[in-house]
Amino acid sequence: MVRVEDMVLVPEGSFTPFFLKRDGTNSSSVPTTSVQAFWLDATPVTNHKLQTFVHKHPDWHKANIKKIFSDSHYLEHWQNQQGTANTADLDKPVVNVSWFAAAAYCEAQDKRLPSTDEWEYTLTDNDRNKENLQKQIMAWYSVPNKELPAVRSKPANGFGIFDMAGLIWEWTADFNSYMAPPDSRNSGDKNLFCGSGSLNASNLGDYAAFMRYSYRESLKGNFTGKNLGFRCAKDAK
């Protein structure tokens, strides 16, 4: 695999999307979504990296951030007086960041947030370890918060990417695009509630995927969460 600094080139490929887009592009019986090759951070962004960014871009310091860009929990785990990360947390994934902050960070690195398709494709790991992966994800989803470990605490997946499952939730560039199509008048059957949640799903037994999509749907760009972080991507060209 190709690595540059902390990024890995994820080769082009395709995966069966959990929610089928009803725009005619995958009307065949085995719908798949193609993904172009792209660069992806090998790990989620750490407190250390975000702190470096905040140092250079004080607009994103917790004391300065504009209210429209984040809710009141922004970086609330950075508890020392300077509003910087605790030393013990430097190698842990940064959480309590809004989509706006995540996007600004990536932009400053000349990167971008991955699309939901790119992120999900990377998670599927070309189905190399499908059953185990589902179990691992379910195990993490179903227990409440504990102390976060550092990034890279577990082995990388087949693409060479770390921590896709079992560490934190991650922002994607289009986190709510599946649920809020431009024409909301037709989206009544696309909600994730009750029975209608299963209308367009490709694998009804994949509870983990349901949880991921419903989690993303519950977000707005200014939200933060104790379990919500991000990593950046970049076009392959």
Next chain:
Amino acid sequence: MKKIKLLVLGAALCMAGLAQAAPVAKASSSKITGQETAILTDAPVVPPRITRKHATKVIVNLEVKELEGRLADGVSYTFWTFGGKVPGKFIRIREGDEVEFHLNNHPDNKMPHNIDLHAVTGPGGGAAASLTAPGHSSIFSFKALNPGLYVYHCATAPVAMHVANGMYGLILVEPKEGMSKVDHEFYVMQGDFYTQGKNGEQGLQAFSMTKAIDEKPEYVVFNGSAGSLTGDNALKAKKGETVRLFVGVGGPNLTSSFHVIGEIFDKVNHEGSTTSPDKNVQTTMIPAGGAAYMEFKVNVPGTYIMVDHSLTRAFNKGALGMLKVSGDEDKTIYSGKMTDEVYLPEGTSMRNTGVAQAQAPTAKTKADRIKMGEGIYNTNCAACHQTTGVGVPQAFPPLAKADYLKGAKPAAIKAVTGGLQGKLVVNGNEYNGVMPSWSLNDEEVANVLTYIYNSWGNDGDEVTLEDVKKHRITPVKHEE
């Protein structure tokens, strides 16, 4: 209704717009006077009866918490809860009330959650307006148009898992004319739980997606855990009092054949409907995602067992509760056992447990005893003590690794031949039940006890015929 739908669709985008969308023409006649914050209670407690004669604005604050809790003795589970317990808080309002609902998702939670109140008229029953990320709150309002007893539940995908983890509760919308006064009101809710480990397997148990999809629960319980309504937790009333039970079924999958052993429901409001109740009902069916309430006067003191009358759920999976009624006995209503006489049908010889006595082979060796004892055990004992000897928490004591049995063959023989009643401590847990005496002959008693002593980690003693002869209690008592 179409307009409401349009507004709801972009839930994440236009939540603020929803507050105005709920009221519709039908309810506009009831005037809202004043404002109050709803009293919410944990099962089995029910909030007080509503005595006001007008509609009001009611504020409901409900917090979602994901936390580890007890599912059965030695078994814990990560519950997702409305208010910290399973079932969720009981909400009581009045027909015509305008409810401002605050759903708060605790920041430590990992999942987004929402709420679908079956008492709400509008798409998703509030679900679309209330999808809430951890660390956030959603506010929506609705008008209580229809009186009745309704289930509420989380409806976030995968909905079956959110419900399987305990996300359900009851909301009572009292009719305008109010509800009659009774001596006791209780809140009971049944749910099915799907754990990776088998029933009784100790430790923290993870959710089993496979068992949930197959609809094969390991636990079926009232109020979130086996034993939540037994022993010291039993519901209590006095002779002559009237009891009203609000009973819901969260599911996610099983319906309940709800029954109180030894009682007849004087009135049942099926499906939670407030229209005229049915009278004199034995067992009432409550669907998953449904509720009923029932009233009865307790005339005779004693312990009344609440069950899902799909009985293996009660015997083996935990769906068992108790109502203890205190007071003096009234022999004209229930006499108790007056006499015990030998019954001899015409033309046949007397048989007792169905194990043929005369021709039964006798055991020559300890191995024989164990083998023959297994059959006797499975016929007579396994229904309560389970085929694996683990018993049922708070109802039937375990035989497996039981300190009660260790080195105490005489006590074991006396228990089988004479029965047991009253408080009993086994492996540190207290039981207070009744074991009948068994009409087994000496050979059978020796065999079944030897089987028990040589199974499930017990210490391997043999119980001989001589032991039984020496310690057995005369099996039939003719006087109370």
